[in-house]
Amino acid sequence: MANSVEAHHGEHEHHYPGFFTRWFCSTNHKDIGTLYLWVAMIAAIIGGVMSWYIRAELAEPGLQLISNDPEGRQFYNVLVTGHGFIMVFFVVMPAMIGGFGNWFVPLMIGAPDMAFPRMNNISFWLLAAGFILLLIAAFIDGGPGTGWTVYPPLSSADFHPGRAVDFGILSLHVAGASSILGAINFIVTIFNMRAPGMTIHRMPLFVWAMLITAFLLLLALPVLAGGLTMLLTDRNFGTSFFDPGQGGDPVLWQHLFWFFGHPEVYIIILPAFGIISQIVSTFSKKPVFGYLGMAYAMAAIGVVGFVVWAHHMYTVGFDVNTRAYFTAATMVIAVPTGVKIFSWLATMWGGSIRMEVPMMYAVAFIFLFVVGGVTGITLANSSADLVFHDTYYVVAHFHYVMGIAAILGMFAGWYYWIGKMSGRQYPETLSRLQFWLFFIGVNVLFFPQHFSGFAGMPRRIPDYPDAYAPYNYISSIGALITAVGTLLFFVVLWRTYAAGTRVGANPWGEGATTLEWSVDSPAPWHTHEDLPDMAGKAPAE
Amino acid sequence: MASLQTRNRRIAISLVTLVVGMLGLAYASVPLYELFCRVTGYGGTPKIKIAGAPVKKSNGTIEVRFDANTNKALQWHFKPVQVKQTVKLGEPSLAFYRVKNTSANLLTGTAIFNVTPFKAASYFSKIDCFCFVEQTLKPGQEIDMPVEFFVDPEIFSDPKTQEISAITLSYTFYPVERDEDNVDRTLSRKSGSNDEIDS
Numbered sequence: 143m144a145n146s147v148e149a150h151h152g153e154h155e156h157h158y159p160g161f162f163t164r165w166f167c168s169t170n171h172k173d174i175g176t177l178y179l180w181v182a183m184i185a186a187i188i189g190g191v192m193s194w195y196i197r198a199e200l201a202e203p204g205l206q207l208i209s210n211d212p213e214g215r216q217f218y219n220v221l222v223t224g225h226g227f228i229m230v231f232f233v234v235m236p237a238m239i240g241g242f243g244n245w246f247v248p249l250m251i252g253a254p255d256m257a258f259p260r261m262n263n264i265s266f267w268l269l270a271a272g273f274i275l276l277l278i279a280a281f282i283d284g285g286p287g288t289g290w291t292v293y294p295p296l297s298s299a300d301f302h303p304g305r306a307v308d309f310g311i312l313s314l315h316v317a318g319a320s321s322i323l324g325a326i327n328f329i330v331t332i333f334n335m336r337a338p339g340m341t342i343h344r345m346p347l348f349v350w351a352m353l354i355t356a357f358l359l360l361l362a363l364p365v366l367a368g369g370l371t372m373l374l375t376d377r378n379f380g381t382s383f384f385d386p387g388q389g390g391d392p393v394l395w396q397h398l399f400w401f402f403g404h405p406e407v408y409i410i411i412l413p414a415f416g417i418i419s420q421i422v423s424t425f426s427k428k429p430v431f432g433y434l435g436m437a438y439a440m441a442a443i444g445v446v447g448f449v450v451w452a453h454h455m456y457t458v459g460f461d462v463n464t465r466a467y468f469t470a471a472t473m474v475i476a477v478p479t480g481v482k483i484f485s486w487l488a489t490m491w492g493g494s495i496r497m498e499v500p501m502m503y504a505v506a507f508i509f510l511f512v513v514g515g516v517t518g519i520t521l522a523n524s525s526a527d528l529v530f531h532d533t534y535y536v537v538a539h540f541h542y543v544m545g546i547a548a549i550l551g552m553f554a555g556w557y558y559w560i561g562k563m564s565g566r567q568y569p570e571t572l573s574r575l576q577f578w579l580f581f582i583g584v585n586v587l588f589f590p591q592h593f594s595g596f597a598g599m600p601r602r603i604p605d606y607p608d609a610y611a612p613y614n615y616i617s618s619i620g621a622l623i624t625a626v627g628t629l630l631f632f633v634v635l636w637r638t639y640a641a642g643t644r645v646g647a648n649p650w651g652e653g654a655t656t657l658e659w660s661v662d663s664p665a666p667w668h669t670h671e672d673l674p675d676m677a678g679k680a681p682a683e
Numbered sequence: 684m685a686s687l688q689t690r691n692r693r694i695a696i697s698l699v700t701l702v703v704g705m706l707g708l709a710y711a712s713v714p715l716y717e718l719f720c721r722v723t724g725y726g727g728t729p730k731i732k733i734a735g736a737p738v739k740k741s742n743g744t745i746e747v748r749f750d751a752n753t754n755k756a757l758q759w760h761f762k763p764v765q766v767k768q769t770v771k772l773g774e775p776s777l778a779f780y781r782v783k784n785t786s787a788n789l790l791t792g793t794a795i796f797n798v799t800p801f802k803a804a805s806y807f808s809k810i811d812c813f814c815f816v817e818q819t820l821k822p823g824q825e826i827d828m829p830v831e832f833f834v835d836p837e838i839f840s841d842p843k844t845q846e847i848s849a850i851t852l853s854y855t856f857y858p859v860e861r862d863e864d865n866v867d868r869t870l871s872r873k874s875g876s877n878d879e880i881d882s
């Protein structure tokens with residue numbers, strides 16, 4: 143506390159409003175960030191339990207847990223769908239954007255709060271409402287068994303006649319509106335509310351990541367919203383956008399979905415890129431190598447990400463030129479991605495590295511992301527993808543590059559910032575154990591899926607021939623280890639709040655140069671009310 | 684300089700415009716996509732040349748195969764009369780499909796169509812086809828329906844389509860839903876679950 147530049151903030155302590163006003167009507171960026179993190183953690187438990195149930199079913203050939211009838215198989219499909227939706231829309235996005243974004247973007251750019259605090263509150267409650275709608279969807283009319291891609295005709299009224307898919311669509315609409323409002327808030331905040339001297343080219347890379355993510359959200363989500371509305375009217379009001387019997391085309395849905403869907407994977411991973419950049423720099427005690435290259439690499443990934451969508455639909459029968467284009471365009475993304483990987487390595491190179499838990503997670507992130515990137519290049523080849531499409535090879539690929547990588551980025555950010563958020567440090571030994579369990583778990587879980595996928599095992603199917611049994615058994619053991627690692631995280635969380643050692647403004651020392659480390663820990667309710675002056679300072683990272 | 688609040692509003696409004704614009708683009712993609720498919724033969728959309736007259740004659744021949752499908756909700760029996768034909772390039776040919784209403788109701792259907800390989804579509808033209816209009820069949824009624832088409836000889840000049848030796852013309856009949864038609868949709872809904880896995 144002694145080295146805090148804002149020591150006078152202690153006096154705001156007694157301004158905390160009552161419980162209801164503070165947590166239900168909150169307009170404070172830190173409280174809203176905390177709310178988002180809690181929702182993400184609750185959703186992670188639900189989405190996680192769904193995936194462990196799937197893995198338990200897949201541990202052996204034959205049907206053990208689900209019943210061997212259409213209802214049972216529909217239930218399996220609902221689990222897969224629910225897991226995908228929850229992890230993407232209600233775990234990673236809320237934690238990264240709503241949670242860490244709300245907490246740290248204002249702190250890092252020296253702003254007292256977000257530009258539109260009330261709208262921030264609306265964003266949060268829309269997200270909560272979206273989540274509840276999705277849970278309702280799972281319990282009515284057999285649930286939505288469409289996969290997170292919601293392809294018609296499976297998602298049409300012919301094959302999902304009940305209300306489940308309509309509730310799912312509504313859920314995504316509401317969650318999408320939440321994200322759009324949030325994105326507008328971030329862009330305005332970052333454009334207009336930087337402290338004097340905090341020029342665009344001095345912003346920490348996490349802020350850059352959030353800015354680009356926000357633009358991707360604004361460009362991609364309305365297209366999903368449009369497509370979903372067409373699906374909704376096809377199902378209920380007699381339009382036929384995707385119904386070939388009335389002159390529509392289901393492939394149009396795939397174009398619309400993936401025009402959103404591919405940028406969506408960058409929406410998920412760019413914030414993690416930002417977090418990893420902060421952490422690698424902090425624990426190497428060096429500014430990030432090639433700061434501007436890092437920032438513009440993210441921008442390039444964002445731009446090119448909008449013209450590669452059809453690599454998800456090579457099997458619909460494109461002609462050879464179209465496939466050649468989408469293969470080439472997809473591979474182009476490897477260039478800015480490579481810039482990022484090599485810059486992180488170059489930052490570590492010759493740095494004074496401290497392997498604290500956040501840094502262990504950052505290195506693990508880079509490892510997983512590279513593995514997933516390599517299989518991504520494989521899948522980008524349209525001719526190869528015709529064979530890999532809808533196999534477990536794809537499941538392994540996207541969990542490495544997006545799903546698990548994002549979770550590692552979230553853990554990295556949590557361990558990095560928990561001192562700032564709670565004023566207490568995580569328990570060291572338990573946290574290291576948590577890291578190793580989770581890291582080993584996810585690799586044992588997903589690495590074998592490359593092989594079962596290579597051998598042709600299809601995804602989204604609850605049963606398989608005996609030939610695939612060994613890989614699936616190993617994979618399910620990995621899921622068990624991952625589950626234990628996840629459980630241990632909640633123990634770490636509890637021990638941190640219950641018995642963590644108290645930390646000062648900057649527990650990480652010299653390497654941590656960004657503005658959030660200049661305010662007290664836990665960060666007081668109001669921060670940066672006197673704007674810090676960054677004039678003449680070096681780029682934050 | 685304008686107050687922070689005004690400047691914030693200004694940016695927010697332009698961002699909202701961006702969102703609305705993207706939403707508009709999503710809807711604009713529907714007619715654009717249809718136009719694109721029709722012009723390029725994308726996704727196997729054949730050309731329609733009601734005016735007829737083939738471009739030029741040639742001695743080359745190509746095999747045309749005929750395929751028929753019926754949506755489960757329509758109780759019709761639908762089959763090609765001939766499985767395949769060898770046709771002269773550039774010359775109009777006639778083929779027939781036979782359809783029978785196996786239900787006890789008056790039913791109306793409409794057929795959608797495409798050709799495979801998709802890349803052959805821009806060289807496959809229909810002059811006349813039963814699929815251009817809706818078909819209504821009385822209970823138990825059976826009819827033969829014609830399709831008149833030709834294959835453009837240019838198909839053998841294009842390096843991308845040179846190697847094609849057979850084109851498949853495929854139709855799927857769907858019910859045209861009117862309230863009087865009491866089409867049994869629940870039938871198809873029930874069979875919707877994935878019955879491919881049986882263990």
Ligand code: HEM
Nearest residue numbers: 193196222226229230234289290291545546601602603621
């Ligand atoms: C806790 C660790 C996780 C486990 C054990 C797990 C397991 C699974 C399994 C078994 C499937 C079904 C594969 C299939 O049958 O096709 C699946 C699908 C999926 N997972 Fe995960 N997953 C985990 C974490 C994540 C995370 C963190 C994300 C995203 C951020 C994610 C996103 C998805 C998506 C999008 C699908 C595809 C759903 C669909 O096919 O529609 N998963 N996962």
Ligand SMILES: [Cu+2]
Nearest residue numbers: 404451453454
């Ligand atoms: Cu993609």
